[in-house]
Amino acid sequence: MVKSIIKKNNINYIFFFILLSILNIFNIAHTLKIENNKILFFFHSFSQSFLETTLFIIILSIVKSYSKLYKLSIFIISFILLIHLFNFLLLSLIDENISYLIKILFGNGIKDFLTNTKASGIGYFNLLIIISMIIFLSISIFFIYHITDKLSKKKPFYFKKNHLYLSFFLLFALISFDLLSFFKIKDIESYKKHLSYNFFYPSKNKKIIVINSNLKNLKKEEEINKLINKKNSTITIRPNIYLFIIESFRKDFINKQVAPTLSKFKKENIYFHTSFSNANCTHLSWFSIFYSYLPNQWNYYKNYWEKGSPTLKLLKHLKYKINIFSSSDLKFFQMDKIIFGKNKNLVDKYINFTDNKCWIRDEKVFQALKNNINPKNTLYVAFLDSTHSEYEWNENHKIKFTPISNSINYLTLSFSKKNLNLLKNRYRNSINYLDTLFKNFFDYLKKNNLYDDAIIIITSDHGEEFFEEGSLFHGSHLNQYQLNIPIIYKLPNKMDKIKEKTSLIDIFPTIFHSLTKKEDFYDIFDGRSIFSNNENPFLISASQNGGKNPKTFLILHKNKKILTKIKKKQDKTIFEIISVKDSSGKELKDKKLNQKYLKAFLK
Known part of the structure; x- marks a missing residue:
């Protein structure tokens, strides 16, 4: 049946x-x-x-x-x-x-x-x-x-x-x-x-290294606040500080053809051939900049710190005002709360522009900078977004690179890469457009005698990949295309840089070194001034993991690139080595690692 x-x-x-x-x-x-x-x-x-x-x-x-x-x-x-x-x-x-x-x-x-x-x-x-x-x-x-x-x-x-x-x-x-x-x-x-x-x-055949030590001690907010308050707040000169963070801006696109103003700016000031982001995504990169901490324990600071980042607290201690002008929504993964404090208590002026078009928001950021410039003792943070996603520019801006794709067709790109250069031309034009905004702003500062004494830093949150290693955009790979970013310093006092390599966590320690002529901030920050003799031997970058702590990291030390996953188990740290490559990206047959390569994460 x-x-x-x-x-x-x-x-x-x-x-x-x-x-x-x-x-x-x-x-x-x-x-x-x-x-x-x-x-x-x-x-x-x-x-x-x-x-x-x-x-x-x-x-x-x-x-x-x-x-x-x-x-x-x-x-x-x-x-x-x-x-x-x-x-x-x-x-x-x-x-x-x-x-x-x-x-x-x-x-x-x-x-x-x-x-x-x-x-x-x-x-x-x-x-x-x-x-x-x-x-x-x-x-x-x-x-x-x-x-x-x-x-x-x-x-x-x-x-x-x-x-x-x-x-x-x-x-x-x-x-x-x-x-x-x-x-x-x-x-x-x-x-x-x-x-x-x-x-x-x-x-x-995974290479597993177990170290009988835990990850670095998590810094407690009240303890760091006490250390900040002990620092000498007496400085003779308080120049304006302009920190520009450009979304998805790759370093190798700064040249005379694409960005003549920024190309000239980097030649006249302090520029690094090896400068990396500490993450391939925005929220971890911003954390690295404003906390000057490695992002491996980002989630802890998001959940337990309430009064904002230590770098901005120290600036406040040095009697600086803080103005934020953003072209992008900083509520993304609660970045505004983590960096500026629960009620943005560290910020004197905060404007988050919400127009539909990135280029309109970027123009408003530069206009807000001009309208709100104080003669001194103010930090201005400008987050620019035209180089993100659709890659935009003012409709009246004469585009320099053709042909272009009228929009980004994700479905077509999934099946064919033959029109990829049309997309890259969009990216080039968006950079070229931003470059004209920088020229206009620099001319404004010079005309009003505000340029020479100013500290100006131009950087990016991360790079952008165009299928060089099988991916588009960012947040997926820990490679040079998604991590290699510009970090350019214009400082009023001439000092010779000592470091040859730098990352985002070094930005604020460098600013404080320039302001105070001291570099004694090791007790507060992971980053080091570019003028410091006591530099970190490693550059470390983390990969996107949503709202959780990152698990995958790239460790750069001299001529080695170590890609690893990290797990915590009681009082032990477990490193799962994915790959070990030389500076050119060639896989090294000998994967024997001295534990010194991994100690950047440890106590």
């Missing part, structure tokens, strides 16, 4: 053939980028698609007699297929999967979802399109299933459940056998990331 019922259960083979084909496209497409062992990865990708399709068939065959559950299962399959689609697009664009996007949008829970959506560059309109697509495609897939089900019944294909179960478990056992560990494949972790179910393939 049971067997006869089973035989009457035919499979909707038309739908599941289409499903298998789509899954194969999503899973196998990434194997085309692999130089070696393509057949092996092709096999794994196809096997996973087949396994997933078989599982869906089993589920539907079980719940078919329950009408509501059956319909729900079809919708769930539709949703899973959409996840595959978005996963495919994200992997093609930024070399990250959908969990990355979830971390960004929901990093602080649902309450900051809309703020994070806007600040991340996705925007409300694109979010509406995505939601509409999800609803439309889910309904479409549901109807496609029912249409193909009727068609398949005209020429039915019967199956026995026990055969189906056996096929599933045999296939599961086959792909669970980790063939990848038997092959020496370059950047195996990168390739495995593109497999839908990479938990089948644990890395057996």
Whole structure:
């Protein structure tokens, strides 16, 4: 009796053939980028698609007699297929999967979802399109299933459940056998990331270093406040300080053709050939600048510090006013609260421009600077956003680089990179436009005798990648394209820089050294003045991890680049070494590491 019922259960083979084909496209497409062992990865990708399709068939065959559950299962399959689609697009664009996007949008829970959506560059309109697509495609897939089900019944294909179960478990056992560990494949972790179910393939050859010491002591706010209050606040000159932070600004785009004003500015002032961001994302970079701490314990300071950053507190102690003019929403991951205090208590003037266009907001930032300039003792922080996401400029600005893409078509870029230079030209034009705003502002300062005595720092939160290593934009890779940023100092007093390498955490210690002629701030900050003899031997950058503490870091020491994941376990620190490369990016065969490379994180 049971067997006869089973035989009457035919499979909707038309739908599941289409499903298998789509899954194969999503899973196998990434194997085309692999130089070696393509057949092996092709096999794994196809096997996973087949396994997933078989599982869906089993589920539907079980719940078919329950009408509501059956319909729900079809919708769930539709949703899973959409996840595959978005996963495919994200992997093609930024070399990250959908969990990355979830971390960004929901990093602080649902309450900051809309703020994070806007600040991340996705925007409300694109979010509406995505939601509409999800609803439309889910309904479409549901109807496609029912249409193909009727068609398949005209020429039915019967199956026995026990055969189906056996096929599933045999296939599961086959792909669970980790063939990848038997092959020496370059950047195996990168390739495995593109497999839908990479938990089948644990890395057996990881380099693990366990150090019997915990991460650096977390600094308590009240203790740091006491240290700040003990510092001598007597300084003879309090020049204005202008700190410009340009969104997604890559250092190698500062040249005479793209940015003539900034190119001239860097030649006339202090500029570093090796200058890195301490993170590949905005909120960790801003934390590094304004706290002068490494961002590995960012979440602690977000949750337990209430009165703002130590650098701004010290400036207040030195009798400085603080004005903030931002073209971007600083509520992103609560940056405004973390840096400026719970009620922005450290800030004398705070303007966050909200116009739709980045270039309009940037023009307003420069106008606000002109309208609010005091003759001395004021820090002005200007956050500029035209170089973010869509790459914008004033409609009346004559563009210098053509041809350009009229907008960024993410779907097209997912499948083809042939028009990439059109996108890079948009980026160049946005920089060129900002460069004209800088020229206008510098001319204004000079005309009003405010330029010579001013401290001016121009930097960026992070760089921008254009598929040089498989990703677009930022927040995904710890490489030179996403981390190599300009850090340019114009200081009124001539001092010879000692350091050859620097990062964002050094900015405020350098400012304080210039103001006080002292460098005794080691008890407060992780950063070091560029004039200090006591420099950090390491440059450290962290990767985006949403609202949580970063887990992946790049450690630069002399000619070595160490990519590592860090875990805490009681009083031990566990370093999982991902790669060790030389300065040119070549993988080093000898991965033996002296623990001194890792002690930058320790007590």
